[in-house]
Amino acid sequence: MNIGVDGIAGRYFEAGSSRYGDARLTHIDGVVSISVENDSRVITWGASICDVFIPVAGLPRRVEFPDGAAFEVGDTPEVEAFFSAMGASKGPRVGFRSHPKLMTLIVIAAIAAPFLVWFGFTATTDIIARALPDSVAQQVGAVALGTFEDRLFKPSTLPESKRIEARAVFDDLVQVAGVDPNAVNLKFRTSKFIGPNGIAFPDGTIVITDALIKLSKHPDEIAAVLAHELAHVEERHSLRLLVRSVGIVFLVEFLLGDSISLLEEAASLGTGILSLSFNREFELEADRRAGELMRVTGRDPSKLIDLLRRIVKDCGSGCEKSSLFSTHPGFEDRLDAVAR
């Protein structure tokens, strides 16, 4: 069949109304002609201004003309040949049948993509967090610290001598770490809500609770906690955690734009677990750096774990191993990190 002359038979939908009729579409030398049956009219258009829709499985091919009229024809190999002779774009469509090699490559790339995305995600968020101006860190830190001061902290009731002792250790660590002394600020507070703990805020404020100092049995234990918190400040962990937590929400929203609600629930649970894993990663990073600082200043790094074990003495084996749902790594991993 010479489709150039005979053309293809389909249905012509008139512009501006729901009327349609059988028609024949031909294409000769860049001119498309439609002859409508039971009608003497022949409509012509330049082939380049006709909009040939890309094929969709099981649906007729559709051509739209500049005046709003349309032509539809069942998708057969002849029709396909007709449109490709017309120079119609097939669109950015590839399939397993038509491009087996390319599709295999795409499958491999798709499997690799999550790992690349993951690597790119952590790298990009860290770059953003480190590039944020100091004023942002100050502002975020001030807001967070203010909330804690209002609701959770009370002034320290520790004897002056204990505080001076801890501050001396802290100054020593700051100097060895090479951190600007003005960028960090040690504070003593008491709090019945957070118990024996140390907290590093994004603005460089480090808070140590009275309970922690009372619980310690060796000066190196306090030094270890201070070194750990100092490492959090040094590595901008709280900002990096914030940027990552924001980023992961954005990433999941983007990847799972329109999906079924239960799946979204699962995804939000997933982002929660991921945020916890970020936290554990940063804790280990801080432990490693703390271990380094402890060794350089001639202290015993494993004292950190001694103190931690005492803090959560009722925890048993649950605290020894890292788990998917815990905020901090298990003691085994942390001991490993400080000792390295």
Next chain:
Amino acid sequence: MSVPETGVAGKSPIESDKIGAVPFSDLTRHDFSFTGSAGEYFGICIRTFLLAVVTLGIYDAWGTVERRRYLLGHTQVAGHGFVYHATPITILKGRLIAVGFMVVYNVAINFFPLVGSAMGLALMVAIPWVMMVALRFNARNTSYRNVRFDFTGDFGEAVKAFLLWPMLWVFTLGLIQPVIHRAQAQFVANNLSFGKSKFHANFTAGALFGPWLCLWLFVVVMITVVSTVSFSFLQGFSAGVSTEAGENVGPIIVVIFAFYFAMLLIMFSYGAYYAAARNIILKATTLEGGHRMDSNLPPFRYLGVAILCMLASTFSLGLLIPWATVYRRRYVLEHTAILVDGDLDDYVAHKSEAGGAFGTEFGELSGVADGIAGGMV
């Protein structure tokens, strides 16, 4: 956003005269059907998904267009399918702006809580706007027999239907839902037109009250039972065992799961109300020219279909979503019909610009427009 003739024109006497004039038996019934297959759609979804992953999501704009063309094209009535006209580039632009907005919002809410809350408030006001532009975008980019749909609802009406009425929900313990539902359904139906011919939905909130009361009572009973049981459960536990922190995690998890399960049941049972309400609304919907819509979704069987689809999609980790989409769509369409007076030959197109895709894409990102447009077309 100024379309003065809407609403008023919807209540013009044309339809009511026609309804009165044409007896039911003179109308020709055309059932909707879905001619696609789950296998075919699965292929499209897998291919577009893989390409989207490889292109970091960019290709998904093309994938979205292909999937919507497939679903609408295979949605057939009286021998013709629907055509989706939006272009991937429009979708991509809208999506980028929407994603950009979400990023700014998430950053703001974490770093500058005050700015974030202000944006959150603005977002709440934006919901009606998003609904309006999403409905308009989808209607104007959909055609049947080469005649485009149109949507002319304005912002004021959208605010009433999607912000003001819903505000009363809390004060009436949800009993006002039929009124809200009616306002929203009429906002959609009475502003929708096929070419120049208007749809019109004429029903009272009272008609929806029966099904809603059933669901409402079910929810109240569920909440009472679950809270009573978990309360006594927790009490017994803390009395018997040590109150050391961490020890009580077990029973708390059990209670959380009980609540979650109850929430799922409530969410699912909404499906039965949805089906009953859809029947009432579509039966009351007419298209200028003497045609009327019909829907006879069996509420409890539809509930079964919805649960099956939800479970299959979840437990297959999303792999069966294409199957569930096709299965559910086919089930709904096969219980939908249009009763035509004469034929559908003389519809006149009405040309209007669809606008950008930001609203639609934003609606999808933030989950606002979920399922609204799916009901009618």
